[in-house]
Amino acid sequence: MATPSILILPGDGIGPEVMAEVRKIIDWLGAKRGLSFEVSEELVGGAAYDAHGTPLTDATMAKAQEVDAVLLGAVGGPKYDDLDFSVKPERGLLRLRKEMDLFANLRPAQCFDALADFSSLKKEVVAGLDIMIVRELTSGVYFGEPRGIFTEGNERVGINTQRYTESEIARVSRSAFELARKRGNKVCSMEKANVMESGVLWREVVQKLRDEEYPDVELSHMYADAGAMQLTRWPKQFDVIVTDNLFGDLLSDLAAMLTGSLGMLPSASLGAPMANGRPKALYEPVHGSAPDIAGQGKANPIACILSFAMALRYSFDLGEEAERVEKAVEKVLADGVRTADLMGPEGGTPVSTTEMGDAIVAALDASV
Ligand code: IPM
Ligand code: MG
Numbered sequence: 408m409a410t411p412s413i414l415i416l417p418g419d420g421i422g423p424e425v426m427a428e429v430r431k432i433i434d435w436l437g438a439k440r441g442l443s444f445e446v447s448e449e450l451v452g453g454a455a456y457d458a459h460g461t462p463l464t465d466a467t468m469a470k471a472q473e474v475d476a477v478l479l480g481a482v483g484g485p486k487y488d489d490l491d492f493s494v495k496p497e498r499g500l501l502r503l504r505k506e507m508d509l510f511a512n513l514r515p516a517q518c519f520d521a522l523a524d525f526s527s528l529k530k531e532v533v534a535g536l537d538i539m540i541v542r543e544l545t546s547g548v549y550f551g552e553p554r555g556i557f558t559e560g561n562e563r564v565g566i567n568t569q570r571y572t573e574s575e576i577a578r579v580s581r582s583a584f585e586l587a588r589k590r591g592n593k594v595c596s597m598e599k600a601n602v603m604e605s606g607v608l609w610r611e612v613v614q615k616l617r618d619e620e621y622p623d624v625e626l627s628h629m630y631a632d633a634g635a636m637q638l639t640r641w642p643k644q645f646d647v648i649v650t651d652n653l654f655g656d657l658l659s660d661l662a663a664m665l666t667g668s669l670g671m672l673p674s675a676s677l678g679a680p681m682a683n684g685r686p687k688a689l690y691e692p693v694h695g696s697a698p699d700i701a702g703q704g705k706a707n708p709i710a711c712i713l714s715f716a717m718a719l720r721y722s723f724d725l726g727e728e729a730e731r732v733e734k735a736v737e738k739v740l741a742d743g744v745r746t747a748d749l750m751g752p753e754g755g756t757p758v759s760t761t762e763m764g765d766a767i768v769a770a771l772d773a774s775v
Contacts, residue, residue, distance in 0.1 A: 411723055412474040413444050416451040416467070419496060420696025421706035421760075422480025428708035428764030429478060429715045432732060435768050439775055440728065447474075451503075452482030452496035452696075462499030471503055475681075476722040477689040478715060479503070481696035496696075504544050507687045509676035510575065511582035512544040512655065513717070514693060516642075516662035516672060521740040524751055525667030528639065533665050538645045539590065540662055541583040542655025544676055546575045547605075549652045569605045571651065576612040582677070583649035584621040591646030593625045597634040597654055609651065635661055659693060669694040670707030670748040673714035675721050688722045690714040700747075704759040707746040709736055712767060735770035739763070 413433070417423035436442040449455075449467040456462050462482070471477050482496040492498070503509070518526065518536035526533040551568030558564070580596070587594045596613045598606035610628050617626040629637065631654040637644065638658065642665050650658060663672040672694070678687030692710030700706060713736060720729035740749075744766045747757040758766065 410443055410445045411476070413446050413718070414467075414470055414474040414477045415446060415448040416471075416477060416479045417448070417454075418450075418452040418480040418482045418696065419454055419484050420481055420698045420701040421694075422452075422482070422696055424701070424704065424706050424760050425692065425708040425711035426478065426480045428760060428767075429711050431764050431768050432712055432715055432771070435771055436728065439772070442725070442728065451479065451499045453484050453487045455499060456487065456490070456494055456496060460494070462494060462496050463502050468502065468506060471507060471689075472687075475683070475685050475688075476718045477503065477507075478711075478718065479689055479691040480711065481692065481694065483696045484698040484701075486698075500691075501549065503689060504676060505550060507676075507689065508545055508678045509687060509689055510543060510545045511579050511677045512542040513582075513586070513675040513677065513721075514540040514542060514655075514659040514662070514672065515674075516540065516659075516666050518666045519671070519737055519740050521737070521743075522667040522671070522749065525749060526665055528665060532641065532643075533667075536642055536665060537590075538642060538662060539586055539647045540655060540659045541579060541586065541647060541649045542659060543571075543575065543579040543649075543651050544655075545652075546571055547652035569603060569651075569653075571605045571609060573608065573612050576609050577616055580613045580616050580649055581620075583647050584617065584624050587624050587647040588621075592623065593627075593646035595627045595629055595634070595645055595648050597629050597631040597648060597650040597658065599631055599654075600628070601630055605651075613649065631658065634658060638662055638665070663693050668707065668748045670710055670746065671713070672710050673712075673717050675714070675717040677721060685722050688718065690718045690722075704761065705747045705757070706760045707748050708760050708764050709746075709767075712736065712764070731771065731774055732767075735767050735774060738770045738773075739766045742766075 417426040523534040548569040551570035598609040600606035676689045716729040716732040719725040
């Protein structure tokens with residue numbers, strides 16, 4: 408089989424800093440595990456806009472379609488706030504998701520033991536937490552038409568459209584059921600069937616798929632607002648949550664914060680299998696570009712490193728190596744190594760982004 412290929416898109420803000428630490432892990436796998444990857448790098452987001460006047464060039468888009476996996480850092484920053492919608496940094500990311508048809512966005516929220524004290528919730532509520540949010544990523548109100556700001560009479564009206572087809576709902580639900588079978592075998596589907604027709608259809612399609620093809624998986628339904636409430640009340644009641652694009656955006660930030668820091672959470676965005684059997688895939692940390700701390704060596708690279716671990720698992724069938732990376736992260740945290748975002752009330756001296764990356768590499772060294 409050809410050497411697996413990875414396209415790195417560091418993006419904006421802390422993106423390049425955290426991605427540099429992922430490079431160390433990739434290099435380590437090459438040097439110590441004989442696993443080599445063909446790595447290339449391009450611009451995305453504001454960085455691409457500055458260089459090319461667009462947040463994603465056609466050439467980069469084409470390359471993303473060809474590689475086995477895309478790793479993305481983060482996009483956006485205050486510098487680009489006033490840009491037209493069509494060239495905002497976020498459009499680069501949305502175009503990648505849409506054109507690669509990455510419909511299933513996997514956002515695990517796992518609470519590392521060493522960090523249970525960092526959550527804003529009580530320790531017993533979050534300790535041992537391990538849930539997976541499956542967010543639909545290529546449809547819904549993010550992409551529905553009509554959209555825009557129009558004039559009606561003598562005032563303007565802003566319009567976005569929530570739209571879901573049965574097949575769009577079914578394919579992301581299928582991903583959720585498949586994942587559930589490998590975990591706690593439980594899926595909770597969240598929508599607003601009490602006020603939205605798209606929610607009524609969502610509920611129907613998920614239930615039908617479960618009854619016809621996944622009778623062994625336990626399925627429940629919850630209104631998304633109640634789901635948010637339950638996530639903060641007793642999150643451990645959940646195993647896999649499947650939900651639409653917008654609710655998934657909100658609920659995954661909420662779930663991320665349960666674990667103590669947004670700097671810890673990885674994600675995988677998966678599409679249909681390519682000719683080589685690997686899914687179309689993009690991996691990115693859930694956190695954003697954090698412009699307030701960019702360039703200061705303060706960023707936590709763990710979310711980005713764990714996103715790469717997800718790539719090892721879902722794109723390259725290297726589950727054991729993924730676990731090795733995850734264990735190394737756990738070890739470093741248990742040893743008390745902390746970036747600034749992980750400083751508890753007791754204080755201490757935070758390590759820099761590069762020091763955290765080095766500590767994880769050292770833990771990997773110790774693992775072989
Ligand atoms: C996310 C982000 C994006 C989204 C932005 C950057 C477009 O919040 O991945 O959750 O809204 O999907
Ligand atoms: Mg978000």
